[in-house]
Amino acid sequence: MNRPRLLAFMRTSSPVGGVATWLDHFAEDCDKHGIPLTVALVRGQTENDPQRFRRYHPNLHSVVVDGRELTRESRILACQRVIRRVNPTAVLPLGVLDANAATIREKRLRALYLISSAHGNLPPMLADLTDLRTGIDHVVCVGEMTRRFLTQFAEFESHRVSHVPNGARLPIAAWNPPQPDLPIRLGYVGRLTKGDKRVFDIAELCRVLTERRLPFQFTIAGSGPAESELRSKLIPYQHCITWLGAQSSDQIYGDVLPNLDLLLLFSSSETFGIVLAEAMMNGVVPVTSQYVGFHSEGLVVDGEHGRSFLIGDVDQAACIIEELSLNAAERHRLADAGRRHAESEYTWNRCMTGWRQLIEDVHQTAPVAPASELCQSIRHDNGILDRAGVSVEWADRARRLRRWLRQSKHVDGVEWPLFNRDHCPQRLESILNQTQQVEADAACHVC
Structure with missing residues (x-):
């Protein structure tokens, strides 16, 4: 050979x-x-x-x-x-x-x-x-x-x-528990594209959460061709948005994931969804679309390691976020199960x-x-x-x-x-x- x-x-x-x-x-x-x-x-x-x-x-x-x-x-x-x-x-x-x-x-x-x-x-x-x-x-x-x-x-x-x-690699920083009575901490990590990643759903989700009067803080770590238009769509919610731009792996692991409660993914299609494995490894609960590839891979099983919603259904996503924001025990259960799943399989x-x-x-x-x-x-x-x-x-x-x-x-x-x-x-x-x-x-x- x-x-x-x-x-x-x-x-x-x-x-x-x-x-x-x-x-x-x-x-x-x-x-x-x-x-x-x-x-x-x-x-x-x-x-x-x-x-x-x-x-x-x-x-x-x-x-x-x-x-x-x-x-x-x-x-x-x-x-x-x-x-x-x-x-x-x-x-x-x-x-x-x-x-x-x-x-x-x-x-x-x-x-x-x-x-x-x-x-x-x-x-x-x-x-x-x-x-x-x-x-x-x-x-x-x-x-x-x-x-x-x-x-x-x-x-x-x-x-x-x-x-x-x-x-996904093991954590390099401890997860920081949320402070009492502060908004739930949401995050998106990845490329900002409107086709496969459907990042404009972020703006729709912010609209629905605002209409539901649910306080939230949304951190966006990434860059891409849809960034400018997404920034424009998120102007009405800018007081709830933190833009970080493209982040290195060490920055994501050291600064971003340790300060999130839920990691959002809106994709129409994913071969794997590496950020979901990284979130689970760091004790962050994934809330993801049921993208093409979701069921075959079994990376996240709804109700076991995280939660899922139909592609483009931001109302369903908002409902899940509201449920989890009010139920810290369920968040902790999903986070613990997700961490064990990631450490065992990924x-x-x-x-x-x-x-x-x-x-x-x-x-x-x-x-x-x-x-x-x-x-x-x-x-x-x-x-x-x-x-x-x-x-x-x-x-x-x-x-x-x-x-x-x-x-x-x-x-x-x-x-x-x-x-x-x-x-x-x-x-x-x-x-x-x-x-x-x-x-x-x-x-x-x-x-």
Whole structure:
């Protein structure tokens, strides 16, 4: 067996979050066990900033992949150049779609493993995994729902898909009990996006709680594209809101979670929901939406480790918050049960042991040979170079030269996409229905 040498491609649009937290622990574990890991941080025109990411994650051994002003094919070539320079035995694209194509093309030239880490289960992400099936050596799903979908509906062989849930580290600070007669302490920790995270539900929840005359203090720790609009929506409740911005893991563990009673999550979809495990580990009661993936994973069982509400049902969420604000004994019962659950099932040591074993197992197999159609370049009309029939390689050289000369021009309107945006709506709707079927089956099994 070849000694593993790993290369991970990482988005840098958000310096904190579940994937970034996982990466920190993965890198530490690789270093501890002598597994070389290089992290390729993508750079983009406006959103992806490797230098900002490095400030939050200073211990990563990283290089930069510059995708500014490049087309899809040029971004793929940029990833290929990094693969050739680092010379890994396995590549892990972490939300960098173009790195999948780059790895698959490099597979034609030498033995190389493509290990897909499924940290998302939105329909277009699942469609991408399905399309890449013949080029992927192994898929590691942090959520059980993703594993079930891939084996039941996407024709993945069960031995090529694993479920390795994320973890949460032990507390670094004691939880601070609330002062008598003070408002209940609510919190949101994570990316501020309106699609999958549904953060505008925070404003609706504040409205309902205010109408119910329930005093509360809401701490928001995070950043993202919806931050400005969310701030505007929360102006009427600004006396109840504390904005912290993006926080490091130490800040979340040292300052944020120890001062919360309830942790809120509003997502429509989560592969795992690492912040829920972190909340339970720190004695904070999770109150979460029943996102797609909620029932399959069983991270939080309603009434046992926390409470849950239907996606978008802020009235139900407000009712739960009011009940718990008036019943400290129930809060303490849920908090104690959640802490025991997290300590038993969701530690980083358990997670990383699973990852190490999986990487060893993958390296004992022969790399899969991707289907030929996955290795082909796709030409798009991104300007005069493409219309003139200039080869992909020479067009790439010209665009990088133009960038070096600072004659900037944004080419295709996409900056390191997380997923393919060209899937037909009917297919995405079908995938959504299939994931909901998986969830319904899981919910029935729990009942």
